[in-house]
Each structure stands twice: as C-alpha cells, then as structure tokens.
Amino acid sequence: MSGEGKVVAVTGASGYIASWLVKLLLEQGYTVRASVRDPYARKPMLNVIISLFYVMHTTADPRKTEHLVGLDGARERLKLFKANLLEEGSFDALVEGCDGVFHTASPVLLSAHAQPEELIEPAVKGTLNVLGSCAKAPSLKRVVITSSLASVVCNGKPLTSDTVVDETWYSDPVYCEENKLHYPLSKTLAEKVAWDFAKEHNIDLVTLHPVVVIGPPLQPILNLSVEFVLNLLNGKTAISEPNYRFVDVRDVALAHVKAFEILSANGRYILDGMVPNYELFKILHPLSPGLVTLEEKCKDDKPFASAYNVSQEKAKSLGISYTPVEVSLKDTFESLREKKFISF
Template sequence: DPKKTRHLLALDGASERLQLFKANLLEEGSFDSIVDGCDGVCHTASPFYHDAKDPQVELLDPAVKGTLNVLNSCAKFPSIKRVVLTSSMAAVLNTGKPRTPDVVVDETWFSDPEVCKQSELWYPLSKTLAEDAAWKFAKEKSIDLVTINPAMVIGPLLQPTLNTSAAAVLSLIKGAQTYPNVTFGWVNVKDVANAHIQAFEVPSANGRYCLVERVSHYSEIVNIIRELYPAFQLPEK
C-alpha cells in the first residue's frame, strides 16, 4: 500500500539501504524470506489502541501469534545472532500490587494476565502474553532475546497518520474539557529507537530493559504545553 510506505521510501538513504517486504503477522512462515541472512531482528509490530471491539482478534492474536511467528522464522536461520522485541511497561506494571512512592518498579516485575483481564486492560494483556510467550519460545529454541519495555512513547512521528500515544497529547489541545487524572511514565521515541540499536549491538545486553525518562501526571504535560504555547486553550482540570 503506497499510502503506508511512501514516507519510508522518502527517508534519507532509503534507496540504498531500505527493502520493503509483504508479510502477515498471523501467517506462519510469512517472515522466513525476510529474516533469511539477517544478523539481527527487531520485532516492533503490535496493535496499540484502546477501543477494540473484539480484543482477541484485534489485539491479542496479532500480538501473541505475530510474535511467535516472527520468532519461529528467526529460529530457522543460524545467521541471526539476536532478536530484540518491543514489549512495553504495560507488561511490567499491572501486577495488582500497590505502587506507592516508595515502591521501586524494575525489570523483575511482570504484569499478571488475570489482573489485566479483570480490569479489561486488553492492550497490557496483549503485551504481557506476547512477551511471556516470547521468553518461553526463546528458551526452548536457544534464541538470544532482549526485550525493550518503554513507557508511554512520545515524540516526532515517522508516519503521516496519528498514533495512539500522540493522540493522547493532541487531545489536550483539541478542545478536551478535562485531562485524565493519571500518572504515566514517558519516554522519547528517539531514545526508544536508540535502545533497540544498543540492545542488538552491545554484546552484553540481555534480559529486559525498562525505558522511562520521567514519571509525570497529566497536569504536568498540560503545564508544559501551556508554557510553550500560551495561546492554546487547554483544560484546567
């Protein structure tokens, strides 16, 4: 689909170093020809939105089956030294434990699927199940796997369409009457991209890496926007 790839082909160096392939996350073997001969693979694709009508079909299957299909393809080719999987802090935080200011969250935390189901947190559930399946498969097939677990990712968009995390910020300046009374971890997309590169290139990289630049309440985000763009009409509460 040219609409989905035009911006990629316009990148600097794309004509020399970028190849695009057609693949289907839900089709076993779909990635075989793509990863054949690669030194490393970054699997970043997973649906992220909050209003899924059918979570199993729209979120869970692409996340879990897609991850396993990519890993299964990687397991066929010994040239692949390492696989870097984009997971999420959503696969870390939803344990049901209280997160008071004195509690330190780290890479040893794993979200509880039952907690996610009970609260209908379908995206966190998809990332939790996908990462768990990835670690089990990697152990079984002796794949060198590293996961990157970013918090809410914001920053410059690569594609011309709006994504879910950017939409959350955009809504604040598009007439929202209130902002969510929640606190999130935030991280810049460029730092996330660099972390993927480091996870592959640094030999000692292993396990999970939680990426959180800062933890901020939505009110802090509103205040930052207000300072930068005082003419914007922003929610007061």
C-alpha cells in the same frame, strides 16, 4: 558506521517507533529489510517506481511507506517486504540472512470496546511466527522485541509513592483478564511466549518496555500516543491522571539499536520518563489556548507526586540519555502543526 555490512529486519516498519528505528539504522549504515502489513499500492505508477527501486514483486501502500522510502540511504539499503502476523512462515524471506531482527509489529488498541481477539491473537501468534522464522536463520545474532510497561505493572500490586517498579516485575494474565485489560494482557502473553520460545530454540532475546511514547511522528498517520497529545492540545482531553510517564520515540529507537549492538545487553529493559501534571500543564499551556486542565491544585506539585517510581538502573547500561519531556512535547506540537493536524 556501526552498521556497515550488517543486515537487519524490522517488522511493522511503517509504525511510529519502527519508522524512527529504520531511520536510525539507515543513518548508521545498516541494510534494512522492512516488513509492511498491507503491501498493495493505491497509485499504480508509484507501485511501478518502487518495484524498480527495490526489485520486488509487490510494493507498499504509499501512505504507509513514502516516509520510509524517502529516508537518507533508503534507495540503496532499504528493502520492503510483505508479511502478515497471522501467517506462519510469512517472515521467512524477511529474516533469512539477517544479523538481527527488531520485532515491533503488534496491535495497539486501548478502547474499552476493543475485543480481546483484536489484540491477543495478532500479538501472541505474530510473535511466535516472527520467532519461528528467526529459528530458521543461522545467521541471526539477536532479536529485540518492542514490548511495553503494560507487561510489567498490571498485576494488582499496590502502586504507591514508596513503590519501585523494575525489570523483575511481571503483569499477571489472570489479573488482566479479570479486569478486562486486553492490551496489557496481549503484551503480557506475547512476552511470555517470546521468552519460552527463545529459551527452547536458543535465541538471544532482549525485550524493551517503554511507557507512553511521544515525540514527532515520521509517518503521516496519527498513532494512539501522539493523538493523545493532540487531544490535550486541542482541548478534547483533560489532564486527569496524577502523572503521565513519557519517553521520546527517538530515545526508544536508539535503545533498540543499543540493545542489539551491546554484547552484554540481556533480558528486559524499562524505558521511562515521568512528569507530574503541574509540569505538563506549564509545558503545554503556552502552546495551546484550548488546553483543558484540572482545578488550581494542578499548579501544586504535592497532590500530584508520582504514584510510583520506576528504576532507571538497568536502562542506564544502554547508554541512553532521555530527551527532556518539554523538548519531546514541543517537538510533537511542531510536527503536528507542520503536518496540519493543528492550525494554531
């Protein structure tokens, strides 16, 4: 197995992408150190049991960790740690002795009511705190950070069918701030400080920039992008955009592992898939009688040509074959039904 004998850390391990990443790392033989923000269990007996398994002084909220401790290989090669993005030095113990670090922890709030401080400080300070711990670890070979397309395209440049977005694009903090794009601003500022810090401290850094991530969740709690699919299926949200850009969570997790393992990997990687609305409708409609759609023109692809294109060239070097969107959506649907978020 490619990860046998290697130790890696995953921040925000109970999250959507991170959970799949932990699963994949364990399957490939890695020893995984996983940080969880809220480590205090609500079930005392389970708290004791997990403590015995992982020889830890504190343990995790079962809602956030049961899906992790139940993974194949977890009992032997998964250890849970408490860490706080806003606490300097909080990640020292997690990172010490690791070959690699995957920093996935960052707040995701897209509501218009979300306040900048809810996003920016945890994203920026959290990134600096994680990298600060990495700078103290001489064993460390590479850091992989989960960023977003939000730190790439939000700059005011025209996005037309002739536009090709690639890894040389950067979102503009001033543009984001002026337009109250708090989430893109948080991802943009966090990426900037990451690259500045990595250069100053000679850290080998790779950043990944996925679009909207879908696919079956491992965790029992809904995340934002899967909730979006759920709301489409149950009729609470209409298909209202020219196109949606999707990428499967399993592909994103694999891209993280590849970005760590491939020695030539460097810089930024956009992870993107796209489907126009008429295709999205055809995929989702058989699954849900409550699906809210646009007018009949939704069936015609011409009005829904891609608003812009995204270069796939650099991502191909990671050897990722994207899961078809119809497979991702159907697997998401089946997972939501299995977890009883939907009943039809």
